[in-house]
Amino acid sequence: MAFAAFGSAPTTEHKGPTKTSKIVLALLMPGLVYLGLFFFTPLISLVITSLEVPDASGAIGAYQYGFAWENYVTVVTTYMPQILRSFMYAGIATIIALLVSYPLAYFIGVKLRSRPLVQRLMLVLVIAPFFISFLLRTIAWKQIFSDGGAIMQTVYSLGLMPTSQHFLGTDAAVIFGLTYNFIPFMTLPLFTTLERFDVRLLEAGSDLYASPAKVFRKITLPISMPGIISGTLLVFIPIAGDYVNAGQNFLGSSKTSMIGTIVDTEFLQTQNYPIASSLSVLLMAVIVALVSLYVRSSGTEDLL
Amino acid sequence: MKRFSIGKLTLPVYSFLAMAFMLIPIVYTIVFSFNNSKQRTNTQWQGFTLDKWLGVCNKPDVCSALGNSIFIGLVSTLIATILGTALAIGLVRYRFRARALVNLALFLPMATPEVVLGAGLAGLFFNAGVGAGMVTVVIAHVVFCLSFVVVTVKARVQTLDPVLEEAGRDLYANPTQVFWKITFPLLLPGIISAALLSFSLSFDDFIITYFNSGSVETFPKYIYVAAARGVPAEANVIASAVFIAAILIVLITQINGAVKRKRMLKK
Amino acid sequence: MAIDFKPSGADLELIDVRKDFPGFTALEDMDLHIPAGEFFALLGPSGCGKTTTLRIVAGLEEPTAGKVLIGGKDITNTKPHERPVNTVFQSYALFPHMTILENVAFGLRQRKIEDPLKKAMDALNLVELGYAAERRPQQLSGGQQQRVALARALVNRPALLLLDEPLGALDLKLRRQMQIELKAIQMEVGLTFLHVTHDQEEAMDMADTVAVMNKGHIEQMGAPEALYERPKTAFVSKFLGQSNLFVGSIVDSNKESLSIEVGGHKITVPKDRAEKQTGKIAIGVRPEKTTFHRSNPKLSSDHVVVGPGEIIDIRFTGVSNQYLIAIPNVGDVTVFAQNVGISPVIELGEQVWVSWKVEHSFGLSDLPAGNEDE
Secondary structure (H helix, E strand, C coil), X not given: CHHHHHCCCCCCCCCCHHHHHHHHHHHHHHHHHHHHHHHHXXXXXXXXXHCEEECCCCCCCCXXXXXXXXXXXXXHHHHHHHHHHHHHHHHHHHHHHHHHHHHHHHHHHCHHHHCHHHXXXXXXXXXXXXXXXXXXXXXXXXHHCCCCCHHHHHHHHCCCCCCCCCCCCCHHHHHHHHHHHHHHHHHHHHHHHHHCCCCHHHHHHHHHHCCHHHHHHHHHHHHCHHHHHHHHHHHHHHHHHCCCCCCCCCCXXXXXXXXXXXXXXXXXXXXXXXXXXXXXXXXXXXXHHHHHHHHHHCCCHHHC | CCCCXXXXXXXXXXHHHHHHHHHHHHHHHHHHHHECCCCCCCCCCCCEXXXXXXXXXXXXXXXXXXXXXXXXXXXXXXXHHHHHHHHHHHHHHCCCCCHHHHHHHHHHHHHCCHHHHHHHHHHHHHHCCCCCCHHHXXXXXXXXXXXXXXXXXXXXXXXXXXXXXXXXXXXXXXXXXXXXXXXXXXXXXXXXXXXXXXXXXXXXCCHHHHHHCCCXXXXXXXXXXXXXXXXXXXXXXXXXXXXXXXXXXXXXXXXXXXXXXXXXXXX | CCCCCCCCCCCEEEEEEEEEECXXXXXXXXXXXXXXXXXXXXXXXCCCCHHHHHHHHHXXXXXXXXXXXXXXEECCCCCHHHCCEEEECCCCCCCCCCCHHHXXXXXXXXXXXXXXXXXXXXXXXXXXXXXXXXXXXXXXXXXXXXXXXXXXXXXXXXXXXXXXXXXXXXXXXXXXXXXXXXXXXXXXXXXXXXXXXXXXXXXXXXXXXXXXXXXXXXXXXXXXXXXXXXXXXXXXXXXXXXXXXXXXXXXXXXXXXXXXXXXXXXXXXEHHHECCCCXXXXXEECHHHCEEECCCCCCCCCEEEEEEEEEEEEEECCCEXXXXXXXXXXXEEEEEEECCCCCXXXXXXXXXXXXXXXXXXXXXXXXXXXXXXX
């Protein structure tokens, strides 16, 4: 009933359509033009480049348009291991990050409510890693897990691993580093939803359902869904495109190269722009497809 | 007597362990900023020294990289904050038909892996014949900071009651005065946190910078390149100093906020 | 820009003001004249257009058609900050980032009036909040915030003060107390007040003139007593207090009165109290004007008698008892009886007759909802 909106209730802004659109344009246009120029144009440019072929001169880094969709075939056949590995790393790291973060976010957001100062301090600690270079943090882990380090020495002396094997350079090491680096991106959105969570619902729930496990599954979990969705997206997407953790100078080895590694090499070193571009377009396309499927199936389209 | 229950302790103990785990590399980095390493690398503990802190710019390339990172961070934050705040106000305050589309356009940059945006922009600049440098880095950083600014400021605009602005108009303030005396001060906390977020994103960015910076050295780029042969302790000094400064700023604002809230509840 | 501030209020005129929103019309051809210095109340349910009227006067909403005049000057096309009008908002709308004193001084500063802080302090003292000058709005109670909002508006000496349900957020006791204070301040400063409310008691208590609004137009306007004693429409008779309404065709008409027939009873109204004198009309009476009897009272023709009916509900409200009596073929009739004896004086289910003096009947210009197309 539209009429009721104009009684005593606080009224919303209503102006003539012409005036509004002028203000809206002035507010939105600069930002949107910027995004158009420097976000959407590069994406389109990527698609075009991905279809190019080497030009007649044959010079390195020189290409011309050729609608070479075969580039995509080449990319998929050549780099299948890297493509699969990237999404596997991202999937596993996202799940671990969720499992690690949820109890933590619940503790800070729900249990620490009665102590606002402790809550705020804990929150600062959660975001503390943001303030120190993630490259240095990763290098710190590399040194902690180096063969000569205390941890690996203990592992070797206990006979848990033969000395001929190393932790660094394995899938596990890369997933460990990725998970570590992206845990705050999971914890923060979870905290934000759990912070507003009405604890009385739990009491009402235990009044109606009895078992704590059921209360968690039927009440707490559905209510924290928005946080879980944004957290998993904020973790999965950047990991799928990351390649620093997997780098040989960091936690990975030649056996852990990811999509990003290839794009970096093809683009910056071999200057094979079409291959680098088609790989990027592929990565973007898979992510957009996964995200829209995920968001649709979880019924949280209004999150966007 | 209250029954002692292990179950009640599990969550706090777990949480403190998880926090401790998160802090390990930070402590490690700070500790190794005091390492008296003689070689270029900084992997073995060789005794405590303040030399690296006192003479951090003895390695001039570390310091100039830091200077570049700060400059890039400030300029891109300024641009992203202005553009993003305008977008946030427009999106919350006005209903228009393309609203959902604009929201999607703002979400997409956050859903784009850095390597895709980095390569895309680099390709664009290459095709346009624009040489990579300070300008291209700033342009690139604004792109990924913008969406985060919009999200942060939007949350603040949503809590701002439009009636306050009407009250300002009613009390003889023209639209410009209403903005600067009422809207802006009330949005300021949100704008500040957006700017801080934007700066830290820009300051710590490596991948997009790597694709678009040409010969311009930034702090993360310096570390990435140095990682091949060993990162000098001076890099740890700079990272630790930045960390301590940032933590202090955040702690002060957070404690300030908590104290204010407490005082308000007491009145 | 020069704003013309009257020392003691100016009159307000709305001429054929209309406001269309996408999909509906909030105001239809509204004509209104409020003389200078009057306390005027716009009363109506939510959605009746009263807040829209207020916002048009404040300049926060542009009318689709029509004119707004203050002190005879057309201000329809001026911006809110150019109007000599101030508003006390329903939510008070105090600026949370300023002290109380700065809130009150805001309008003075905008207009570059000398000594804004001193004048603001005087205004705060007027509402007895001088001691809170350096506090923040969030530190004050609802009633205190309301008084600050009032001071912030009054300090500008506007020609017209608009009050948008300013007491709506307060609890009943505080509301009654603020009503008295508000009225006293209005008498003291002598400004024109336009007060919007859905609380009929508040409107009747405070205003010199009340306009009852419904669906975007004024149903009836007048002094509170006149509105109550002589409601002219079914809406007003039900919105202002309670009424028993009877609908029937005129069966009898003489020089002084008209009568209709309802369920075999004759219900009479003096001609000078009937808005409509032909065909099917509605006649009403206030419940407190009626009396019930255990036997048919056999009263003379200056009384209306209906019954017998059965008492189906009794409510004890303190000063009076409310009885609901179901009369066959007539409907339910409400009777208020003053609680002078030991209550209740009668039991549920008893058979009673109801009577009132003809001079207390009123005839409406329209029929209550549901009777129009019979």
